[in-house]
Amino acid sequence: MHFTATEGIEVVGRLTAESRYQGGPGVIHGGILTTAFDETQGMACMLLGTAVVTGHLQIDFARPIPLGSVLEFRARIDGMIRRKVYTSSEVRIVEGAAASDEIVATSRGLFLKIKPEHFTPMQEFVDGQPTGLPTFGDSTL
Numbered sequence: 001m002h003f004t005a006t007e008g009i010e011v012v013g014r015l016t017a018e019s020r021y022q023g024g025p026g027v028i029h030g031g032i033l034t035t036a037f038d039e040t041q042g043m044a045c046m047l048l049g050t051a052v053v054t055g056h057l058q059i060d061f062a063r064p065i066p067l068g069s070v071l072e073f074r075a076r077i078d079g080m081i082r083r084k085v086y087t088s089s090e091v092r093i094v095e096g097a098a099a100s101d102e103i104v105a106t107s108r109g110l111f112l113k114i115k116p117e118h119f120t121p122m123q124e125f126v127d128g129q130p131t132g133l134p135t136f137g138d139s140t141l
């Protein structure tokens with residue numbers, strides 16, 4: 001996805017519903033749409049200048065989205081309390097046979113500000129399994 005920061009704490013991202021994203025016949029998979037919302041709302045949080053992780057994400061799938069559609073996501077920060085960042089986002093089909101101003105899905109997400117050391121315990125797992133350790137299912141364990 002490509003993102004653009006707009007006025008205020010808002011970002012816009014575009015995604016093409018490619019064939020490999022198919023869920024039901026001819027339509028985008030809900031998990032792909034969910035991932036795109038997660039990324040878009042996470043990017044809005046990045047404008048705050050602190051790292052976050054997703055704590056809670058809820059999606060309303062309002063309309064089926066045909067493959068080949070170009071989707072435009074808009075996400076913003078709705079509020080912050082302590083480490084909690086409340087976000088929302090919606091998506092429209094902006095190019096393709098089903099293009100219109102109608103909102104086809106919406107999302108609300110809670111992100112938690114984290115310190116850099118949040119990921120320290122996972123460093124060995126970056127880009128795959130840790131080296132030098134037995135793998136899961138190893139009979140010599």
Ligand SMILES: CCCCCCCCCCCC(=O)SCCNC(=O)CCNC(=O)[C@H](O)C(C)(C)COP(=O)(O)OP(=O)(O)OC[C@H]1O[C@@H](n2cnc3c(N)ncnc32)[C@H](O)[C@@H]1OP(=O)(O)O
Binds near residue numbers: 038039040042
């Ligand atoms: C580098 C470039 C990248 C650039 C990339 C940018 C885009 C990234 C987008 C992708 C982001 C991801 O997918 S991240 C991957 C998916 N997410 C994760 O892996 C997160 C896994 N979960 C965790 O690590 C943890 O549960 C945390 C960090 C979310 C929260 O644990 P914690 O830090 O101990 O916080 P904790 O004290 O429990 O809670 C703090 C406050 O948040 C509330 N809270 C916590 N979790 C929840 C929840 N699920 N629902 C409601 N509320 C919650 C608590 O009630 C509390 O409220 P109060 O008492 O203050 O009122």
